[in-house]
Amino acid sequence: MNPEHASTSTVESFEAFRRLVLAEPALQARLRSIREWPPFVDAVVDTAAQYGITLTEADVLAARDASRRSWLERWI
């Protein structure tokens, strides 16, 4: 598989999971209660899988880095 397509697919998967979480207050409450990154990443991967969305630890960390960059680059 072309890594670029894989990356796009990963982004789409994470976005699908993000939309799912933002539509479900109970999911939000569950994830908000986890304040440390390692168990949070595990919870995201596990929860996504329960909803048929495949995410790896690397996918979640990539989304984290992209989100940080988006905030840091807000002046650009």
Place this chain on the structure above:
Amino acid sequence: MDLSASPSPFDGWTPIRVHWRREPAVEWCWTDGLSFDDPFFAQTIERALRRPFSLLFRRETPLDTLDELEPGLEPSGFVFHVSRCRSTLVAQMLASVPQHLVLSEPIPVDHILGAVAPEADRVRWLRAMISALGRRRRGDERGYVLKLDAWHTRHLATIRRAFPSVPWVFLFREPVEVLVSQLRHRGAQMVPGAIDPAVFELDSDSIARMPQEEYCARVLAAICRAALEHRDEQALFLDYRELPGAVFERVLGAFGLECDAAERATMEAATRLDAKNPVLPFTAVRDAGDGEASYELRQAVERWVRPLYDELLAC
């Protein structure tokens, strides 16, 4: 705050910026449990973003539907300023009372004021955004104050249209002292081109050729001129030398904020700290004035700012 038990899906969320796309969108961050008592709004958001959920699960809503939210607090007052004049201290003093919601240079307000759009839209968006930012978080709030960016004084016309009966304070200081501080460490408005020069009645060609002292003096002059042009019965003009005492003697009253002795003591304690870095004590040396002013700077101040400063002192 338990979102599932709250009446609004936006409880616990704070708007943090506006994305100017084909359909402008407001980005929200989960900030529940955080109080906005950092020196600047951006710092509180950065604290929120240290939480995994807040960083990864931000949400967006259309800007045009922002005014459909249930209303937040009405502003008690606005703080405008020339910069480097203890405006952050004023905000920190007011914020030291937990029942005061004080937002210091909130980013989404800057985004709205910087929008190129019909004035009616800017006014509507500004009202909606300030209301959204002013949503109750504690439940016992009894004051809501926004300290704005220095260049927002240039948008007083829009802000007064949006909030004609909200009192406002304009803080100013001896211009040589302001500009010595700015040349030492510049704010955005003092970096040519960082903010549209038209905001300061300047143009790109002329600022490219202008000496830095003249550019900075003319920006400061434009800010002072805007405050003077919009002065009305809701305005309170305060010189730096009147602070911090004037916060107790004049600002609280102007904003309709009543504070008991314990709250005043808390506010007084805030004056002993460095307002921009509260882990450090305030030192007069760091706040030193005009000893570094060059001849060119003094000349630029005399030409562009001095008459306006004299007029401010007479207010």
